[in-house]
Amino acid sequence: MTDHSSDLINQVARGIEASRTTSATPPGPTEPRRPQAPAEHIEAINQVFALFRLNYHNQYYAAYPDAEQLNQIKKLWLDSLGDYPVEQILRGARHAIEHSEFLPTLHRMHECCQQGLADLGLPTARNAYLEACNAPSPKAAQRWSHPAVYLAGRDSDWFLLAGSPERDSWPVFERHYRDYCARVMRGETLEVPRERALKRHEPEPLPVEEQLAQLRKLRDETGL
Structure with missing residues (x-):
């Protein structure tokens, strides 16, 4: 940070502090201060x-x-x-x-x-939230407007987005989405992780002798 920038920061900070101490405030309960x-x-x-x-x-x-x-x-x-x-x-x-x-x-x-x-293909936070809430399962298989939407939904917890009131789920999603947007704007490339393919377990064929034994058993039971 340059000395000039530091001076500007200090000047603005002093102005903020001065406005707090010199402004006329009527007696009574004061509102909570916004964090600096x-x-x-x-x-x-x-x-x-x-x-x-x-x-x-x-x-x-x-x-x-x-x-x-x-x-x-x-x-x-x-x-x-x-x-x-x-x-x-x-x-x-x-x-x-x-x-x-x-x-x-x-x-x-x-x-x-x-x-x-x-400009970066990112939807607004509000549109991203609605997209995440309404996406069917499996989530990773959907066509997302941007990977940041999926990742923010995943980090927010799909169950929270689907089953909780907006007053609870929206702040959580918005925080995660803004974080991912910042990463995109810093030049990071985001991707939706690929679903792991389920391994198909093909049953091994029985030995010929066992197949014939089961066939005889089936004939005896059915009378064929």
Whole structure:
């Protein structure tokens, strides 16, 4: 991590802390604090805005003329995009740059993050969840839209997906699926494991003498 990136991370972190201590809060029970964003996500947001600054130079400075305002906007983006893997955020930024002449809004950035999945043949997390829940058995024999869907379903437990309420199964599946999506975006190739072929056990033929003995026994029992 460069010294410049470290300074940006520290600056955003100080801004977050300052907003917590100086904002006016009415008396009464306070809401539970959201866990502080991981450093890698803060770094990813800084990288996104650095890319935007290089590619949308005039638009960027027109939209973010004030450093304090820029820090507030970064915090908003960090909070809104924090559930995406870092790789998906960065791929979404690249998609925005490659497909639009205009500086993306936060809403557009969400769309670009989803489109980054589609560029790799990955369905959205929601569509992947429905595909996994509705897939018949044997699972490995089905035609999956992407191996990540099968692997996330397998790791989530097929029984959980088939028999548990969505409020229980969806978070488990989503976590596994996002992990596999991140691996794909890092360049890893995923595969659905092949089913092991069942060995066919052909019975060995009986000796001729035993076959004749069984035939005589059958004749005696049937009277033929």
